[in-house]
Amino acid sequence: MSALVFDAVSFSFTSRPLLDRVSFRVGVGERAFLVGPNGCGKTTLLRLALGELLPDSGAVVWEGMRSDARQPPSAENFTGRVSEYFDEAFAPVRALSARFEQVTAHMAQAAGESSGDVREYDALLAEMTARDVWSLESRIDEVLAGLGLPMLAGEGRDREVVTLSPGQRGRLPLAAMLIARPEALILDEPTNHLDAKGVAFLADTIRAWEGPVLMTSHDRAFIEETATAIYDLDIATWQALATAEGHDLHGVYRTNGAYSAFLEAKQKAHRAHADIHAEQQSEKREIRAHRNAAQSIARGGVRLSEAEGMAKKFFADRAQATSTRRKRSDDRRLEALEEREVRRPRSYNLTFPLAPANHAPGLALSAREAAVHGRLAPLTLDLSRGEHLLVTGGNGAGKTTFLNWIASGAPPEGAGASGSISSDRPVGFVPQRLPRVVDPDFTREVWTEGVGERGAGMLHPSMWHTRIEELSAGNQRRAQLALALAGAPSFLVIDEPTNFLDLATVEALERAFNEWTGTLIIASHDRWLIEHWAGRRLNLAPAPAIGATG
Template sequence: MSSPLSPSPVRTAHVRLSDVHLALGGRPVLSGVDLVAGAGERVAVVGENGRGKTTLLRLLAGDLAADRGEVHRSGSAGVADQQIPLGPADTVGALIDLELAAVRGALARLETATEALSDGLPGADDFFTAALEKAEALDAWDADRRVEVSLAALNAVDDRDRPLGTLSVGQRHRVRLACLLGAGHPVLLLDEPTNHLDAAGLEHLTERLRAHPGVIVLVSHDRALLAEVATTVVDLDPSSDGRPRVYGGGYAAYGEARRAERARWEASHAEQIAERQRLADDLSAARNRLRDGWRPPKGTGRHTRATRAPGLVRAVHRRQEELAAHVVAIPPPPARFAMPELPSHGGAILLGAAGVTVAGRLARPVDLVLESGDRLVVTGHNGAGKSTLLTVLAGELEPSTGTVTRSRSARIGRLGQESDLPGRRTATELYDEQLARAGISGPGLGELGLLGGYDRHRPVAELSVGARRRLDLALVLAHRPHVVLLDEPTNHLSVTLVDELTAALGTTPAAVVIATHDRQLSRDTESWPRLAL
């Protein structure tokens, strides 16, 4: 145990952001962020893609410096971002050692301090006390065992000699997450930790996060995880005054407060627009009266014309001043997702599979038939073949056994887990090209409510992971498919967009197949048929 005179660093861990502002590439990313969180608090950071969620984590990690405001963190941080820090030739063991570097260092310092204490060196008592407290704070002696437990629970590779290049993206991320859950850092900064986890992995992650004694700052699209672990929510989405909001009481309380605030925002903006229109109408009417008064009907006397004119002129000026003074101070709320009308294909089987397997990737033979309006959720643990099945159904991979039949006139669109878009092209260029290739008229990219104007005209390489995910979705929808195949569609998407997308998928006349581990999405689609692999 730590000395009773000095509380454990884990128990004293905290983070603080005070009026933080940061611009990247000349564009404001974070504006006026405030947050205070202590040990035992689990902070969820939410917001639309590109709002600065990952940037906020990088500030707390010390990778970026704020342009203005204060950023403070007490305690070492374990960071799970979207990039693996080692190359394909490095091994699983090297990744584990890297993520446990703080643990290894604490034990090494304690060994050195113990030797100094035994040798009676000056200052050895203080050196030993500090080294012991650090090791105890990390529970360093048990770290490797905790990592082994998490590797098993997350279905991660535990062969330390295995090169990372032989692992899938999901396997590499699971190894890293297992390390962070075992390392004992007082502060955990987690960016989309549920990506690539199956049901068992999600349960283990939830349990470990709820038990963590320090501070957690979490960016996630997983609404079920946020509902189960978050004690505080930081919302980076635009608000009526342009500043981020902090909500206490957990994720459910945040949802209620956010909906109420959005309703007030929309109502206030509509009222200001209506008032400006009323003033504009009054000005138009005054101008009409001035015109009619200045040119009175034939036979009207000059005296009447002369006495009416000054008053009418004053009325016009007054209305002009009122209109000029009435500024719409409340900005319009952000656009909502607008699902394009997807086509039906009545009276025909769109897609069928009979006895389909893929060697080493999809062991269980799959049989299915899809018609317009059909719904299907594909479930199964990591490695069961969900992504492989969707790739086969899309015609992008040939099965080892069995057959796939597709209607010749049916268009099939697949949203994969990973984006592979040309980095130099802009989102608008790619979307317009897809529309032209499909030969079908459809809404412009801006009308879908998926990307803001700034992102629509930037090269893809400059977009955030979430913005690229939104573009991938837009490109699938631009093809106006009769069958929509969605592989983990909630990955990297904001919770607001996920709710809107889920509602739209439930009513589209196209056939929809979803492969997902997302627990809330599974609950929202509980009435859909299931295919368990």
């Protein structure tokens, strides 16, 4: 059976290991996702699978498959037409067809069949059948339409790649991959640049894929819909449980099933880790107390203090022997405990330190026919203090315009705005984009010296004094959240809160949302968040186009 196998793979870009003895297997029909915090090595594992990187030790093996898989060329800076892009992307498949024709012709012309020709013919035929090479051309238009690129079908392939939008260019490599049908499918964040219909098409395609599939994604709904297994690279908790049971764990931990099953398993593991650590520390204190009590035994009791002569030596020797035996027993117990002792659960995970919201009854927000010409259709809305509101809508519906108006207290400058929006102040605000030095909270001092102790609970202490531009995108987002909460606002507005954050951080963020009693408005396209939202909802319709009438 075909499988993609990682066998004790280690890799590093620096002297510090990034991947340590990673072992796992993705078999036929399996759809496995790599999850873990930003920078843990997910994309590196995909590049190792594709042969773009070589492991420092261990091996990546394509069992029962050709190992010549490669990613389609990037379309970002491709010079040429769409048809030429596909010619380059499909070169390995067409080379397969050309070689098959050569072998077939040689067998037909040969006086007798050679065993070498027969073996190669069988191998080529099996691979071509698996990749359905004969329907390659007919699949092109089907996949392009499914991924929202119908304009590139037929004569559309004559378009220059540089004339496409960034989103269209971003979808071209994915389209090429699905059209080419490699034996193993390896995808890094495949839902980027896709709308809902494109994601649905991709999910259907992947569920029907016959070979091994290995992916990364931040789209929790997509993972839920397609995953059969999840490999977690954040193994601290899993390793603690393994240590407590007396064995080692390296690299990754596998859970079977969809994303919800993974979440349940990891939350259960976190609780077990905390319980085991608390029990072990309690046991250690008891053993040490018991051992310390042996000192008083060595001093003897009343009998030793009252004894004289030989009796005194007898009681002293017996007390010392009892004390020594007890210490040795306690030392053995401590050694056995230390062999399975787990580390304290990490205390720097995102805690989202929302201040309690003690607010009087009344309205936190009032909008009256608030509109921005061509960007936000007229909106009237009242939001009570303590309510949570989710704002949804298609691109161009005005979600960001609405949230920016609330945060700044004024409509966008130079826009044709009408109506009014009033709200409680101050408002803690996190924009959709990453921070800039001109943002109110990101002063020159913060930008160069870091967020300081205001990052407690949001950033690891080692990052409190790191320049903002030197932080990863995920940690810059955490810095934005930390500064937005530093003033303990009772009204919080966040545009696309799950952008840039790893899955564990997103889960912690949403748990904090659910528990907070303050006023909250968020805008999001995250399907998992939308499907699990418990508060009020507002779906914005597109604003009329500029100049439209009627």
